[in-house]
Amino acid sequence: MTPPTVLSANRSPLPLGELVGRGGEGDVWAVRGDDGLVAKLYTGGKAPDRESKVKAMLDAALSEGSRFVAYPTALVLDPGGRFAGFLMRRIAKAKPLYQLYKPIARKRHFPAADFRFLVHVALNVAKAMASVHEAGCVIGDVNESGVLITEKGVVALIDADSFQVEHGGRRFACEVGKPEYTAPEIQNRPLKDVIRTQDHDTFALAVVIFQLLWMGRHPFSGTYKEGDMQLERAISEHRFAYSSLDSRDMSPPPSVPALDFLPKEMGSAFEQSFSATGRAGRPSAAVWVNLLTGLQKQLRPCGRDPIHHFPAIAGPCPWCRMRDELGIELFVPPPLAVGEAPSTANWTDAFDLLAVWRTIDRVTPPPPATKPTMATQDSGPSVGAKAAKNARVQRKLVGLVSLAAAAAIIYVAAMIWPAWAAVAWFGFAQLLGHGDERSFTGGFQKADQAWAQALGQWRSTRGPARFDALKAELAEARSQYEALATEERQRLAVDEGTRRAAQLRAWLEQFQIRRTHFKGIGAGKIATLASYGIETAAEVGSTRLLRVPGFGPINSQPLLEWRRRLEGRFRYDPKPNAADVQRAAFIRADITAKAGKLRNQLEAGPTRLAKLAADVVAEQQVPSPELAALWRTRTQAEADLVHLGRAVPAATQIPQIGSSTQPIFPRPIGIPRPHQFGQKATTTSTTSASAIAKSTPTSASLQCPSCGSSMVRRTARRGPNAGNAFWGCSRYPGCRGTRRI
Ligand SMILES: [Zn+2]
Ligand SMILES: [Zn+2]
Incomplete structure (x- = not known):
């Protein structure tokens, strides 16, 4: 398209390049x-109308x-x-707001945007409006394209020439506005006459x-108690669907977060902005700047999916819930950075698991x-x-003297027997x-008992239990490593299976309901569908449609047929x-x-x-100090x-506490599947066999439960166990400690 010929303010030629935008x-x-400038040229005879306003803004x-x-x-002249129009700053590589807030468009136009980015943008929009208000202007026509x-x-706000501006005692009106963003008190009024x-x-x-x-939902779009509710009417009747105070027969659409997923003061700010009492004074742009700055500090990543961020106050992740219930991915995982790209080398290369395990086993x-x-x-x-002992010697002495005295009494006067008998x-x-x-x-x-008890305790902590636990941990690491190959294969297979579904979804997401004409589905019904997250062919399905108020088996047919036709065209x-x-x-990379x-x-x-x-x-x-003292x-x-x-x-029997005298051995390790380790399978079975051999205690490693001496293998000759083998104390018959084999 050939650009028109225009002049700059000093009447020198102003060469124009390509068309970058076209409006009403x-x-x-x-x-x-x-590169830093663009020229806006009025069309359709609008220029004379705007001349004085643009000149006032420049002034x-x-x-x-x-x-x-x-x-x-600067002015642009014909x-x-x-x-003819004016020059303004060019906002390079920028996209309109409506390509950001709806998840489907966002995934295409802002793939790197997560919830933190959305909060950041909301904050910048509030800052932009605050700057306009500080300059004494009113934006008037706030909308998703401006x-x-x-x-x-x-x-960046464009369309500044539609702002309401006061300069030099004159007011230049903003004559336009989109109903979705128009306050209830001026809904349905001719905006030309409204200050x-x-x-x-x-x-x-x-x-x-x-x-x-x-995620792109409109605050006044929800489920109305009886049938459809046009957005304009909902706004003018203050039917804020998420209100916890007075939602006027509206309820929020399913699966989206409730108002209280945000900090309380933000919820109140929304209530104040959208309620009937809000007319008395809505939170200013500067207030929103503060609220959103506060919100930024409260965002946390989700435990299940690190792409999700949400305020800590929200409880469980609202985006996981939305994704699970609606089947829509809200955010795109970040692309791999160049440095993170996994090498083509297989992860199994250059690691001999069995050799490492043999070294472990030899410790x-x-x-x-x-x-x-x-x-x-x-x-x-x-x-x-x-x-x-001294008391005993004295006692014996007294005893001997007493007996001598008794003998003397018998000799002198045997008749008074009670006397000598007592002595x-x-x-x-x-x-x-x-x-x-x-x-x-x-x-x-x-x-002795205290000592035996303490020794039992001491043994339980100084035995091989910690060694055995570490070895069991290593055995667990080994079996996890062995399972990785299967996990990788399975995950790749599952991913390939979902590829077709993902392709189909991406294809269907291109077809928007509001761009297509359906008999009997007007703007009100389309708004209701959107509030239920149904905006493209990808979301059309009979179960989901029947959950939407006002949709039954008959009037959902055109939508379902539309989707079937589109699916038929998918390759x-x-x-x-x-x-x-x-x-x-x-x-x-994960594996x-x-x-x-x-x-x-x-x-x-x-080494460990x-x-x-x-x-x-x-x-x-x-010994421990306690043990030494005992x-x-x-x-x-x-x-x-x-x-x-x-x-x-x-001596008291030393009690067996814990497992020190009964070593736990790492659980038996599975023999790797032959296809994984090929020719090494033979060595594997040898390793396993030696591990099993070790788990049978030898007499040298066994201790008598009574005295701690080594034990020897014996056979019972008498009693109920006659003929059976058992471990007996090597100090028998001095000690009769035994153990079962
Ligand atoms: Zn999550
Ligand atoms: Zn013994």
Whole structure:
């Protein structure tokens, strides 16, 4: 298309380039030789109407310092020197708002946009409006085409020449507006005669923010109690479908987040903006700037799908729920960065699992803990024991003297027998009595029991249990590694199966319901469908249609037939496209990452095991302070008994606590499937066999449960188990400890 000939303000020729946009009032052209500018030229005889307004805007120098608005910067004249239009800043590589807030369009035009990006853009739209209001203007005609968004989320308002501007005592009206963004108090009124206010603008701002945060849903689009509800009527009757205060017989469409998924103050701001009382004063653009800045700080990634972000207050992820219930992917996973691309080398290369496992298997486990090396002490009898022994000598002396006295009485006066009998009885009692010496035996038994209990505890923590646990962990890593090949194959197969469905969906998403004419489906019904997330052929299905109020088996037929026709035209392309290749690469990258982690874990295994075994052996030599103290008490009690010449009772059985004396061995490891490891299968079975052989305890590693000595294999000769083999203590008959085989 040939550009018209125009002049710049100083009447020199202004060469124009390609047509970059076309609207109801005029065309927008590139300026040759200046990438930063475009020229808007009025068409259809609109120029004379706009001349004074554009001149007033230039006179007010609105463009100076404006980051967010493409205000007129200079006049453009026709060859005759008459007003033809104006120059304004070019917003490069930007797309209109409506390509961002609806998920389907967003996936095509802003594939990298996640919820954080949407909040960021909403914030910038609020900032842009705040800047217009600060300049004393009113936007008036806020709509989804007049807001441009760059890839980075920078926002620019175009159509500045339709703003309501006051300058030099004159008001230049904004004569247009889209019903979806028009405040209730001026719905259905001829906008030419309406003085627009900032409050009208902030109603539209709240709608735009809502659409960005609610995946393109309009705040007044919901389910009406009885039949269809036109959007314009819903707005003028304040039927905010998400209101928790007064939704006027409207309820929100299914599966979308409720108002309280946002922080409370944001919910209140929406209520205030959309309710009847809101007319008294809606939250200003500056208030929204604060609210959205606060929201940005509360966003968290989803645990199930890291592409999802949502406010921490929302509870479970609202986007997972929407996706699961509506079957729509809301966000696109980020493309692989170049550096992340997995190498073509197979992840199984250059790693010999079996060799690594053999090294792991060769590490000698620590022996079960027996008894730590206890400090020998030769303390001799305690003060109490010495006193008891002295008391005994005194007692014997008194006894002998008493008996001698009794003998003397018999000799002198045998007749008074009660006297000598009493003295003799006293003498025998002294001679044969034990005083309090029995308490020493009791004391020893107590000390011995405490010691045995503590030793049992100590063994349970110093045995090979930790070694066994680490080895079991490595065995688990090995079986996980072995399962990776199957997981990779299965995931790739599933992905290929869904490829056809994904292609069909992408094909159907191109066909929009509102661009197609259906008999008996007017604007109201189309709005209702949209509020249920049905906007393209991809979402048309009988189950979903029948859930929409006003749709029954009969009037949903045209839509269903339309979809069937489109499906018939679809051709599956089995050749993987860029997205398919990327998904497959994702799966491989994921498997490779898992394999790498397991490999590192297994390769570090032998060193970790050997170090742990050495640590355990070292710990087995050292008693704990508690154990040492109990040992001293017990040794003292034994020394006291020896000093007193009393029998030392048999040692208490050491209790078995935990599993220290019954080593757990790693669970048996499956033999890898032959196709995975090919010729190595033979070595595998040998490895497994040796692992099993090890799990049968030998007599050397077994300990007597009573005294901790080694055990030998014996056969019972008598009793109910006669003929059966068992482990017997090597100190038999001194110790009768046994174990089952
Ligand atoms: Zn999620
Ligand atoms: Zn024994």
